[in-house]
Structures are given as structure tokens and as C-alpha cells.
Amino acid sequence: MNYISTRGTIKPIGFKDAVMMGLATDGGLVLPEWIPALDPVTLQSWKELSYQELAFNVISLFADDIPAADLKELIDRSYATFTHPEVTPVVTKDGVHILELFHGPTLAFKDVALQFLGNLFEYLLAERNERMNIVGATSGDTGSAAIYGVRGKERITIFILHPDGKTSPVQALQMTTVLDPNVHNIAVRGTFDDCQNIVKSLFNDLPFKEKHSLGAVNSINWARVLAQVVYYFYAYFRVVDSFGQKVVFSVPTGNFGDIFAGYVAKRMGLPIGQLLLATNENNILSRFVNTGDYSLGDVVQTVSPSMDIQLASNFERYVYYLFGEDPARVREAFASLPQKGRIDFSAAEMARVREEFISRSVNEEETIVTIADFHRETGYILDPHTAVGVKAARELVTEGTPAICLATAHPAKFADAVVRAVGFEPPRPASLEGIEKLPSRCQVLDASREQITAFIEEKAP
Numbered sequence: 001m002n003y004i005s006t007r008g009t010i011k012p013i014g015f016k017d018a019v020m021m022g023l024a025t026d027g028g029l030v031l032p033e034w035i036p037a038l039d040p041v042t043l044q045s046w047k048e049l050s051y052q053e054l055a056f057n058v059i060s061l062f063a064d065d066i067p068a069a070d071l072k073e074l075i076d077r078s079y080a081t082f083t084h085p086e087v088t089p090v091v092t093k094d095g096v097h098i099l100e101l102f103h104g105p106t107l108a109f110k111d112v113a114l115q116f117l118g119n120l121f122e123y124l125l126a127e128r129n130e131r132m133n134i135v136g137a138t139s140g141d142t143g144s145a146a147i148y149g150v151r152g153k154e155r156i157t158i159f160i161l162h163p164d165g166k167t168s169p170v171q172a173l174q175m176t177t178v179l180d181p182n183v184h185n186i187a188v189r190g191t192f193d194d195c196q197n198i199v200k201s202l203f204n205d206l207p208f209k210e211k212h213s214l215g216a217v218n219s220i221n222w223a224r225v226l227a228q229v230v231y232y233f234y235a236y237f238r239v240v241d242s243f244g245q246k247v248v249f250s251v252p253t254g255n256f257g258d259i260f261a262g263y264v265a266k267r268m269g270l271p272i273g274q275l276l277l278a279t280n281e282n283n284i285l286s287r288f289v290n291t292g293d294y295s296l297g298d299v300v301q302t303v304s305p306s307m308d309i310q311l312a313s314n315f316e317r318y319v320y321y322l323f324g325e326d327p328a329r330v331r332e333a334f335a336s337l338p339q340k341g342r343i344d345f346s347a348a349e350m351a352r353v354r355e356e357f358i359s360r361s362v363n364e365e366e367t368i369v370t371i372a373d374f375h376r377e378t379g380y381i382l383d384p385h386t387a388v389g390v391k392a393a394r395e396l397v398t399e400g401t402p403a404i405c406l407a408t409a410h411p412a413k414f415a416d417a418v419v420r421a422v423g424f425e426p427p428r429p430a431s432l433e434g435i436e437k438l439p440s441r442c443q444v445l446d447a448s449r450e451q452i453t454a455f456i457e458e459k460a461p
């Protein structure tokens, strides 16, 4: 399987090189040259597979330059850190199917991809006898999942910038209580945007990037999307008895990474009727699906902070298919986006979008009310991101079509919103018990590129 760029100007590369490249060097996003479509008989035969077996069947189609035994071992090790034997179980409450993606070490769905990516990086670096310094910015969930993905790995050092005092207390502790010598947390006196801008400027400094072999872990890496395709298959088989029945997946969306994985599963032949794109007040993608208006606005803060995004980095991957796999058009649209602030789509394209997606934006009050109502009706506590998807599914999915809602975080990670809704703190899973008392390590620095560069220079091996 070869990989290309959505902007069409890199020469095709294999899976391993695509993982190491991260963002395509022409500024586009990496995609497989074609998406394998599986026949119903093959798919049906996957019904009884364990999560790990299913992951191998899906991932090996796209990662054909890694020997089968090695890939199996990578997958087994990546999901051994999950506390549920099924890895991503489905529970059904009041007719709503909830795909629990939060049983990994940091209690959010990002662990599914980052446990795998950490092990994959380690494997590829050993093969090349290289090392890597990962530098990333986080508003909360990605940072801890990335840290847990690479902690203790010999060839990798990780630097994660978060805005000091602006993540939830639990999110900060999940990062700063990891004391492995290869992990460096930097609390920046500033905002998430300050962190992000500093990281971007480091990656744009090519001599610095080369000298320190900088690597990225944001959701533009194809391996992250690929690892997430697996749970769409797994959930489908848990919910549907006779193969072929169409389901709707409701996906709380920020960067369009998770829902794009669902789109790949659909193209592979999984009977997904539509994908429900659920957003909070940062609703550019809902506006796009419902009215064709894709114009950038300002980010507003909500109770589902991991979805507080305007410019969804993975959207370009979908646009590539929407534009009939024409990289020249993608190049043109995304090159002019920063000045124009918008992308225009034709009526035919919008008709196709509405065949594939339905969408609803859910505001803060609706989110809190949904957590409260769902708890009263079923006894089950939703986290605020999951609640956005559940509310959208209850509004939009018609009777008779199974709706599978992706539960992207454990409610204990966002206790404030849950307390507002139900009046008490959600019970904490074992990994959070007593976390306030653990020793922690974190460097506080100004939002200054000079200070942060000096810190990385000092700590990078």
C-alpha cells in the first residue's frame, strides 16, 4: 500500500515512511492511494474476532510493510494497557448504544490511537537506529494520552506544552505525575493558542527541527486515524445481528479525526447509513453539513473543551474525496483558506455530503440537561463530549435505525460539568484515585519561544 498527499506533490511512500512523515512535506495530509473495499462475506466472518484480532485484520491491510508477527505483537502490547477485556465495549442504555472508548490509561478515546502510535514509533526508530523528540501543545486530552503512549521509551523524549491553570485539574495531574525521565511537561503562562503557536514556530524552524529530530503526535498522523477505524467495526458487530443492517454512528467532533476514521470504515464496506457529526457551539462543521457554509469563526469555550476547535485539521482528508480525489482543487482550496476564511462547495458536492453525514450543534445548556436526563432515566453518567453526541442522536436518528454513540471520555475527567448536571462527582476509576497526592514534576515558563527553546536544548539528549 502506497501513500500520497491530499495536495498531490509528494512521491508515493510506504506505510512506515508515511507514519514517520506525519504531516505531508507539501503541507497536505497523508492518505492511502486507495481504500480496500471488503466484500460482505469477508466482513461477516470477522464478527466473532477479539478486538486485537480485528485490529490486526484492519491495520494489516494498510500497513503491509510490517511483518505480520511484529504487527500482532505491537497491537497486543498497545491494548494490554486497557482496563476492560473487550478494550472498547458497547453498553446499551434505554435503546442508545454507547461505545465506551475511555478504558485506556488516560480515560479518553485518544489512548486507542496513541498507545499504538507510541509503540509503532519505538519500533520504527529501533529499525532505523534513530531517536526522536516529540514536541506538542495540548488543551488537555492529547497531551496526557501522548505522554502515556511514549513514557519510558528509550529512543523518544517528549515535551508537552499546556496553558498553566487552564486545563481541568485532573488533566494537568494526569500529565505532571508521570515522572519518567523522558517526559517533560511545560506549563506556559499563557493560552492554548500561545502554546500551539510556539510549537508551530519550532516546527517551522527547519534547522532546529532537523537538529533535534522533532516529531509530532497530533491527529494528522495517518496511524492515529487508522487505529480508530477498528472500533467502528468492533461496535457494529456488537450491536447488529444480521450483517447488512445500516447503523448511524454519532461522533462528538473537534478535529474531524475520529469521524474521518468512521468514513474510512464506511468506504471499506461497513454498513454505515450515515455518520452523525455532533458539535458544541464551535459549529463550523455543522453549518457546513446543514447549509454548505464553511467559513471560519472565533473559538468559544464550552463544557466540552476537547471540541473547542474551528479549523479541523483532518477535514482536508474528507475534502480530498469530496473533490473527486483531485489534489489540484484541494491545494487551491486550502492554500486560499487563510486569506479567504472560507471554502466554497458546489450543489452537487453538498448533496453528496448530506448523503454521507447528518449533523447537529448542541449548546452548553442542552449538554448539561442531557447529562442530567440520561442519568435520571438510566443511572448512567455521560461525560459532556459524549452527551453532545447522545443529544444529537436522540434528535436526528429515526426509529428503527440503531444509533451507536461514541463515548470519548470518562465522566470523571470532566467532573465540573457532571456536578452541574447531577449534583455529585462521578465515581473515580482506580487510575485517578489519590492522584492529587502523587509527586509531580512540571516546568513553568513564560509564553516565550526563547525560554522554551532553551529548555528543550537543555533537556533533549
Ligand SMILES: *Cc1c(COP(=O)(O)O)cnc(C)c1O
Binding pocket: 108, 109, 110, 141, 142, 219, 252, 253, 254, 255, 256, 257, 258, 259, 306, 307, 385, 408, 409
Ligand atoms: C479529542 C476529543 C474529541 C474530538 O475528537 P476529534 O478527533 O478531534 O474530532 C472529542 N471528545 C474528547 C473527549 C476528546 O478528547
